[in-house]
Amino acid sequence: MIEPLKTRIVVGSDHAGLPLKNFLRDRLSESGVPVDDVGTETPDSVDYPDFAEKVAREIRPESGEIGILACGTGIGVSIAANKIHGIRAALVYNDETASLARQHNNANIICLGGREVSPEDALRWVRIFMSTRFEGGRHQRRLDKIAALEPPVREHSSS
Ligand code: RB5
Numbered sequence: 001m002i003e004p005l006k007t008r009i010v011v012g013s014d015h016a017g018l019p020l021k022n023f024l025r026d027r028l029s030e031s032g033v034p035v036d037d038v039g040t041e042t043p044d045s046v047d048y049p050d051f052a053e054k055v056a057r058e059i060r061p062e063s064g065e066i067g068i069l070a071c072g073t074g075i076g077v078s079i080a081a082n083k084i085h086g087i088r089a090a091l092v093y094n095d096e097t098a099s100l101a102r103q104h105n106n107a108n109i110i111c112l113g114g115r116e117v118s119p120e121d122a123l124r125w126v127r128i129f130m131s132t133r134f135e136g137g138r139h140q141r142r143l144d145k146i147a148a149l150e151p152p153v154r155e156h157s158s159s
Helices: 018-030 048-058 075-081 095-103 119-131 138-149
Strands: 009-013 035-037 066-071 089-091 109-113
Touching: 009 018, 009 048, 018 035, 018 066, 018 119, 048 066, 048 075, 066 075, 066 119, 075 089, 075 109, 089 095, 095 119, 109 119
Parallel strands: 009 035, 009 066, 066 109, 089 109
Antiparallel strands: none
């Protein structure tokens, strides 16, 4: 039995993912996982890329931190988060994808569809995601090829 990660988790969502995000935040906090919530906080309509960016920029994957993002389908937040350097955001929709997203893809953000999945299923997938480790080996070679697709990080100009 592998111990689940006890490192910090950062959660975020748009309005469509809000109930699921709050459910996951509360269940994880109750079980002793440190959770930071970057919003949204109200049911008012917001734009999912804003919250995907907040979570993606907040986590430190090299420290083992992971993110949880929810929107209506989970698709929008995954597309947006994957634009951020070093982020591998995976749309998860069953037990197997929760596990394989870590084993094969070393995903650092789990994306969920708040209008598509039950909170209980989503919590189980998050726990699987948290307790599954990257297998490395041939999968690292593939992740290296993904990283090579990323544009170089540009220094900010001082002018
Ligand atoms: C918001 O209505 C919805 O478009 C958004 O939550 C998400 O599903 C987009 O991918």
